[in-house]
Amino acid sequence: MEAGLGLFLQVILQGLPVTVGATAGGIGLTIVLSFAAGLALLSGSRAVRVVARVYVEGLRGTSEVVQLFWVFFALPLLVGFQIVPIWAGILVLGLNHGAYGAEIVRGAVQSVPRAQIEGAVALSLSPAQRMRRVVLPQAVVEMLPPFNTLFIQLLKSTALLSFVSILDITGITQQRLIPNFGSQDFVIWIVVLVIYLLLSLVITAVMRLLERIGAARLGRGPVARRALSTAGVG
Secondary structure, rough: OOOHHHHHHHHHHHHHHHHHHHHHHHHHHHHHHHHHHHHHHHOHHHHHHHHHHHHOOOOOOHHHHHHHHHHHHHHHHHHHOOOOOHHHHHHHHHHHHHHHHHHHHHEEEEEEEHHHHHHHHOOOOOOHHHHHHHHHHHHHHHHHHHHHHHHHHHHHHHHHHHOOOOOHHHHHHHHHOOOOOHHHHHHHHHHHHHHHHHHHHHHHHHHHHHHHHHHHHHOHHHHHHHHHHHOOOO
């Protein structure tokens, strides 16, 4: 059966809200878990560091597909009720990518110059104040580029949700288009690829905007660069 590009696009876009929702939910959970686990890796408590390390290595070292199957099929046997598929998907996306994000947070925090932390100590700032006012404002700017890559990877991982019959753009393509228009699967999957590309470009645009805002607040923006250039620096 032959069909036009317009029909393919119309059907595929029916799964767009699910893909966007899963991506947004996964990113939100990833951010929370990344900061929680990343800062826990730097904790003064050995027990806290061990728990955080087990989470990070356990989630990074196992298959995301197996994690999805475990949460969707095995976990309900333990808790006694079936988890809504989309929430199971968001949970797995957040847990998995939060483990990778934890290392981003840890590395960014450790990259803050020691002299600035010592200066904050000299000003009698508490550890919480040092983290909030001195360390994190600088560390977050350093986190943004790798988080951009991580969030794009998360977007692409939403395609795995089709394994548990979630009708995201990949799932709806597999269930409603390929069985009926298999002879045109090349065109169909090209459309899907373009949609993922456009979504990734949106994520990149947002993250680069945040990078510019963060850099400007730290005096690293265009004004600061022009001032250095005028002074003959760089």
